[in-house]
Amino acid sequence: MILRYDSIATELPPPSDPDPAGAAAVQELMGGRFGEMSTFMNYTFQSFNFRGRQGARPFYDLVANIAAEEFGHIELVATAINTMLTGSTPTNGRAGTSVALKSPLAGVKGIGNPQHFIAGGQGALPQDSTGKPWTGLNVFSSGDLVEDLTHNFFLETGARNNKLKVYEMVEHPVARALTGYLLVRGGVHQVAYARALENLTGADLTKLFPSPRIPTDKIPECKPHIKRGDHLRLYRFSPSDYLELAAVFNGPHPETGEELTVVDGAPEGVPPRDLPPQPAVFAPDYAPAEIAEIAARLREQAGLSKEATGVVAENGKKRTKAATSKPRSRARASAKR
Numbered sequence: 001m002i003l004r005y006d007s008i009a010t011e012l013p014p015p016s017d018p019d020p021a022g023a024a025a026v027q028e029l030m031g032g033r034f035g036e037m038s039t040f041m042n043y044t045f046q047s048f049n050f051r052g053r054q055g056a057r058p059f060y061d062l063v064a065n066i067a068a069e070e071f072g073h074i075e076l077v078a079t080a081i082n083t084m085l086t087g088s089t090p091t092n093g094r095a096g097t098s099v100a101l102k103s104p105l106a107g108v109k110g111i112g113n114p115q116h117f118i119a120g121g122q123g124a125l126p127q128d129s130t131g132k133p134w135t136g137l138n139v140f141s142s143g144d145l146v147e148d149l150t151h152n153f154f155l156e157t158g159a160r161n162n163k164l165k166v167y168e169m170v171e172h173p174v175a176r177a178l179t180g181y182l183l184v185r186g187g188v189h190q191v192a193y194a195r196a197l198e199n200l201t202g203a204d205l206t207k208l209f210p211s212p213r214i215p216t217d218k219i220p221e222c223k224p225h226i227k228r229g230d231h232l233r234l235y236r237f238s239p240s241d242y243l244e245l246a247a248v249f250n251g252p253h254p255e256t257g258e259e260l261t262v263v264d265g266a267p268e269g270v271p272p273r274d275l276p277p278q279p280a281v282f283a284p285d286y287a288p289a290e291i292a293e294i295a296a297r298l299r300e301q302a303g304l305s306k307e308a309t310g311v312v313a314e315n316g317k318k319r320t321k322a323a324t325s326k327p328r329s330r331a332r333a334s335a336k337r
């Protein structure tokens with residue numbers, strides 16, 4: 001089972017100049033062969049299918065636990081796409097100038113992925129950068145542990161390759177912040193699968209690094225995460241399970257020589273932004289003020305506070321909507337940040 005937090009893994013910049021073409025390119029990191037949906041579903045299915053798991057517990061724990069982090073990476077890629085699409089259609093919707101009234105979506109014709117606007121409400125889709133839907137053919141789950149771990153190492157290597165290319169293709173600050181973070185975290189997962197293979201077989205995979213040759217220590221958007229030590233940490237995404245990660249995720253980082261560590265608990269994360277409505281694509285179309293009124297009434301009837309309890313970020317600051325709401329309490333044993 002998965003326990004969910006209403007947070008995103010790291011801070012992304014707020015909406016600025018919209019970039020629908022860049023958002024379409026970022027879709028490769030969502031639903032491409034080497035995208036986050038693929039890492040998530042590969043490790044998820046491998047963990048579901050893992051036979052003899054008690055005897056191989058550290059390896060089972062590693063695959064199952066990394067799957068949980070990948071869910072958050074899908075969420076982060078979606079957040080980046082949604083942020084970059086914000087404002088790319090007229091925000092006065094169908095009630096603006098006569099041109100906007102006649103063809104409010106004309107401005108995005110031929111730019112980016114038309115389905116972002118036609119099939120979706122300026123939101124992320126489970127597709128790659130050419131609009132092809134993500135497919136289960138991207139999942140490799142042979143049941144052979146060495147084969148699966150070797151595949152996972154290759155998958156993380158390809159994922160980092162794709163992330164760097166998106167970084168180099170899309171200059172938008174949100175895409176840069178996203179890829180900077182994912183390059184560092186993908187690097188940890190790449191090292192984790194290499195260490196698992198080394199511990200299991202005795203093969204010296206340190207000689208494969210860096211692969212691909214990405215100087216993350218020189219990429220500005222990677223630097224804060226490396227400075228924080230996030231290139232060395234594997235987070236344990238469970239209050240009570242997956243306790244044997246440290247049995248395989250250990251030893252020196254193959255590029256820096258620093259000690260790898262397991263951290264109890266998920267990363268703290270940050271509150272998601274409440275992105276504004278995009279009326280030209282009917283998102284959301286049903287009168288928002290009326291929905292808010294209904295929601296307030298239902299909360300009251302349920303004995304909850306009249307104000308919404310969720311936490312959202314605005315202008316980089318946390319904003320708590322209800323004065324009575326408390327910070328999230330989490331069953332985190334000793335997350336060191």
Ligand code: MN3
Nearest residue numbers: 036039070073
């Ligand atoms: Mn990932």
